[in-house]
Amino acid sequence: MKFSSPDIAVHKPIPEPLESEYPVKAWGVEKFGENFKPLTIYRYQVGEYDVKFQIKFCGICHSDVHNVLNEMSTKYGSTYPIVPGHELVGTVVEVGDKVTRVKVGENVGVGCIRDSCLLCDVCDRGEECYCVRGFTHTYNTPKKKEHCHIGGNPEVQNWGGYSEFDVIHEHFIIKIPDDMPLEKAGPILCAGITMWSPLNHWGATDTTKKLNIGIVGIGGLGTMGIKLASALGHRVVAISSSDKKRELARSKGAAGYVVSNDPASVAEESGKLDLILNTVSAHHSLTPYITLLKTDGTLVNMGCIAAPMEYNQFSLLLKRASIAGSLIGGIPATQEVIDFCHKNEVYPDVELVGVGDLERVYTELQENNSGAVRYVLDIKSFEESE
Amino acid sequence: MKFSSPDIAVHKPIPEPLESEYPVKAWGVEKFGENFKPLTIYRYQVGEYDVKFQIKFCGICHSDVHNVLNEMSTKYGSTYPIVPGHELVGTVVEVGDKVTRVKVGENVGVGCIRDSCLLCDVCDRGEECYCVRGFTHTYNTPKKKEHCHIGGNPEVQNWGGYSEFDVIHEHFIIKIPDDMPLEKAGPILCAGITMWSPLNHWGATDTTKKLNIGIVGIGGLGTMGIKLASALGHRVVAISSSDKKRELARSKGAAGYVVSNDPASVAEESGKLDLILNTVSAHHSLTPYITLLKTDGTLVNMGCIAAPMEYNQFSLLLKRASIAGSLIGGIPATQEVIDFCHKNEVYPDVELVGVGDLERVYTELQENNSGAVRYVLDIKSFEESE
Known part of the structure; x- marks a missing residue:
């Protein structure tokens, strides 16, 4: 250590x-x-x-x-x-x-x-x-x-x-x-509430909606996000810097996969995602994720990153997109995610x-x-x- | 020229x-x-x-x-x-x-x-x-x-x-x-629709709500924003880099005034604003505005700025705040703002x-x-x- x-x-x-x-x-x-x-x-x-x-x-x-x-x-x-x-x-x-x-x-x-x-x-x-x-x-x-x-x-x-x-x-x-x-x-x-809370806050726990949801970073948080968003009935697109996590993401329920460092791969889902949950906690570019957002889409970052993050303002203006932050979740939402996981056997x-x-x-x-x-x-x- | x-x-x-x-x-x-x-x-x-x-x-x-x-x-x-x-x-x-x-x-x-x-x-x-x-x-x-x-x-x-x-x-x-x-x-x-559209999209045209709304940049767009947000019944805080626009902002309907370059002035409204509309179109720091936001608050930028903008991710996480962009507005909203201005004599x-x-x-x-x-x-x- x-x-x-x-x-x-x-x-x-x-x-x-x-x-x-x-x-x-x-x-x-x-x-x-x-x-x-x-x-x-x-x-x-x-x-x-x-x-x-x-x-x-x-x-x-x-x-x-x-x-x-x-x-x-x-x-x-x-x-x-x-x-x-x-x-x-x-x-x-x-x-x-x-x-x-x-x-x-x-x-x-x-x-x-x-x-x-x-x-x-x-x-x-x-x-x-x-x-x-x-x-x-x-x-x-x-x-x-x-x-x-x-x-x-x-x-x-x-x-x-x-x-x-x-x-x-x-x-x-x-x-x-x-x-x-x-x-x-x-x-x-x-991990569960950290992903559930933004899903809940940005409308994805309303199961009458069928959204396209991106999950960036296919580690412990990301796989939990894929499982929860899939169980809620949404189409989930896993997003990773390389191709290495493709099979893992698919096995957890992701229907799509974007390699964020590959412009051709980004282009395939460009403008299609309603919501992106970004679990990456190291400094990185947000540009590919903003490209993936629909009009009125939201990129939610959960990583505690100390260095200043950059974005292109014009790219937000052109689709009224948002960059947000989200931190774990409150007690009622934590009880909700426990009960949802229990009912749907999402573990x-x-x-x-x-x-x-x-x-x-x-x-x-x-x-x-x-x-x-x-x-x-x-x-x-x-x-x-x- | x-x-x-x-x-x-x-x-x-x-x-x-x-x-x-x-x-x-x-x-x-x-x-x-x-x-x-x-x-x-x-x-x-x-x-x-x-x-x-x-x-x-x-x-x-x-x-x-x-x-x-x-x-x-x-x-x-x-x-x-x-x-x-x-x-x-x-x-x-x-x-x-x-x-x-x-x-x-x-x-x-x-x-x-x-x-x-x-x-x-x-x-x-x-x-x-x-x-x-x-x-x-x-x-x-x-x-x-x-x-x-x-x-x-x-x-x-x-x-x-x-x-x-x-x-x-x-x-x-x-x-x-x-x-x-x-x-x-x-x-x-x-100018009118550019300010009305984000007011409408982020809930401020629902006049059952009384919000605290910040307007950054007290020029043509900003004064229109102050007039519209005030006419909608909200408490408006004008935000400018210096003290020079204080009287102008007050005369247009702003109840509060923050000098964004003065930490003591920012501290007075820290954590109080639900929504901030930022009309500044030159590169600048977003940090004071994020400080002014409440939990779940949104900073909406309208300025077409080509250089990358910076923000501190941790400061968004801690209050689930958002940074968004907004561009003029659609035809129905443009008709709405004309009709609102007519009815309320906001010009x-x-x-x-x-x-x-x-x-x-x-x-x-x-x-x-x-x-x-x-x-x-x-x-x-x-x-x-x-």
């Missing part, structure tokens, strides 16, 4: 627990540059609106790699120790007195959002990830004291899902149907790994994020590793 | 008329680099769907200056002789047998669109300016032979509105109410000029396009100049 930007890494050792806190076994990186190892973190007692659950699986997202290896930003470093993971699924073991949404024994999940203000009109609309005061990410974030629904020591960073238990306000809990394969549910809480391709595999998996994801398989950490492996 | 790019200017002298054509007096530039002078052009006889009208006034748009001075593109030159003008208003003098929309004696107008295919689904939706086969501009364009609703010699370029008569397919005619001040109607067919600020003023006005517009007054050519001045 290659860490970045040592100068901005923040060190904030785990303090002694409060009297009300209790130890939970976790797996994380204690100090910048070190390998994964078992850590003891402290979770808080269930408050009246809280849900405590035993974590069974936690998906390994590419942004976990960025967070752990201090690659998220060149300005704001990660805080160590760090326990990553924002695709948590497990079973409820305790609920607060006022919790109404779930019961002990039910399966639940938590995605990228641990908290938001729940006061602003954006939270009111169930778009917590766009909370005007900023949402609190599941891990590697400080608690926001002015609107906190997170208990425990307010000075300690939040811990993610590579751990045996978590506690969270019921607002941020996603219900997982009993008969949904639990090991496949985690990545839906991140990510996952590979279960144990804590002993973390260095290998992280190195692989850092070197090449083009795989369509989402790795999922089996929390059982904690015990086996002892 | 300073002309550009002599190498790409196209010379195509006016040929002898067809037997069916007749002479019409016009004012134009015969050869690249010359001044305006009287020209004899030929219009065609009224066909069964055509409307012939006597032109009374023609607005002088900044893009007339670009066309006449060969500044529209560095690749495709203007064709000389050139007769500019795409804000024509006048009175019907003859109609074809099958014309149903207007009668002799009624006032009418023609904007930027002389023709489109009328076959594609975009034309079907009344968005002729986004015709998938490309619309035909009112002047300085060749006729498209494969879907032509324009009569006369198919080899001759189209002539604009600095002329005494025009003939056009009734589809592209806009009806001007009898009691509308005719000299003020022309600029609505270009551009115009100054009548004669043919003797053309060099002065063109030089002024080329040197400084920041004026809020739209010049309008009084076609009566043709006679007076003789």
Whole structure:
């Protein structure tokens, strides 16, 4: 694992627990540059609106790699120790007195959002990830004291899902149907909602419409996008810089395939796409995608790219096209995508790994994020590793 | 008047008329680099769907200056002789047998669109300016032979509105109410629709909504935008690079004013605007405008800017914001804005000029396009100049 930007890494050792806190076994990186190892973190007692659950699986997202290896930003470093993971699924073991949404024994999940203000009109609309005061990410974030629904020591960073238990306000809990394969549910809480949210916002969950939808980047996000858009009844065109992903894209449901570096291939679908979801997170040209859009079409980018992106304004004017950005999705939409995937048996391709595999998996994801398989950490492996 | 790019200017002298054509007096530039002078052009006889009208006034748009001075593109030159003008208003003098929309004696107008295919689904939706086969501009364009609703010699370029008569397919005619001040109607067919179309497309003509709308660039387009958005009941924030236009913007109806180069001024309206219409046609930074947008806000650019534009993708992601382009508007929307302006007495600020003023006005517009007054050519001045 290659860490970045040592100068901005923040060190904030785990303090002694409060009297009300209790130890939970976790797996994380204690100090910048070190390998994964078992850590003891402290979770808080269930408050009246809280849900405590035993974590069974936690998906390994590419942004976990960025967070752990201090690659998220060149300005704001990660805080160590760090326990990553924002695709948590497990079973409820305790609920607060006022919790109404779930019961002990039910399966639940938590995605990228641990908290938001729940006061602003954006939270009111169930778009917590766009909370005007900023949402609190599941891990590697400080608690926001002015609107906190997170208990425990307010000075300690939040811990993610590579751990045996978590506690969270019921607002941020996603219900997982009993008969949904639990090991496949985690990545839906991140990759799934990241693709579902723009499909929903730009009209593609209205199944009375038959749209032409492009998906750029045929990795973990892209294949999930192909599956969701196909299951919604749309014609899906996979878009990749080379021809290498053609068969993979077809096998996931793509009816068309465009090689974005080949003008002849772009010309075949030129002006045909209503919506393009672009998952590429490295700097690249947007020109071929704008060419592919119809009048009034929208190119939605999901990649966190720091360098300025360029576009040709005239090409937008000529077809009243839009370039937009989209970030995960709110809690109601996350519940929707879980329920849609359950009903339609749309699941990510996952590979279960144990804590002993973390260095290998992280190195692989850092070197090449083009795989369509989402790795999922089996929390059982904690015990086996002892 | 300073002309550009002599190498790409196209010379195509006016040929002898067809037997069916007749002479019409016009004012134009015969050869690249010359001044305006009287020209004899030929219009065609009224066909069964055509409307012939006597032109009374023609607005002088900044893009007339670009066309006449060969500044529209560095690749495709203007064709000389050139007769500019795409804000024509006048009175019907003859109609074809099958014309149903207007009668002799009624006032009418023609904007930027002389023709489109009328076959594609975009034309079907009344968005002729986004015709998938490309619309035909009112002047300085060749006729498209494969879907032509324009009569006369198919080899001759189209002539604009600095002329005494025009003939056009009734589809592209806009009806001007009898009691509308005719000299003020022309600029609505270009500046008016350019602002109305994005207001309409992005939800601001739904008067049950009260939006916060930013208008960038307080010139001819911008002041029209302020007037329209205010008349629709929205809160309008004028946005300019300096403080100089504050009083002008206020007098046209802007409730707020942001100096885009002043971070403290931007901070005052940060995250508050639902929609921003950006009329600036020179290269500039979009960052302050994105800062001003709300969650789900849209920045619509109307300026024809050839150099690549830059934006920060992360800033779009964090509020699911969009950057879009918009180009004039279709025929139904153009009729709507004329009718809205009539009903609400929203008119551009115009100054009548004669043919003797053309060099002065063109030089002024080329040197400084920041004026809020739209010049309008009084076609009566043709006679007076003789």
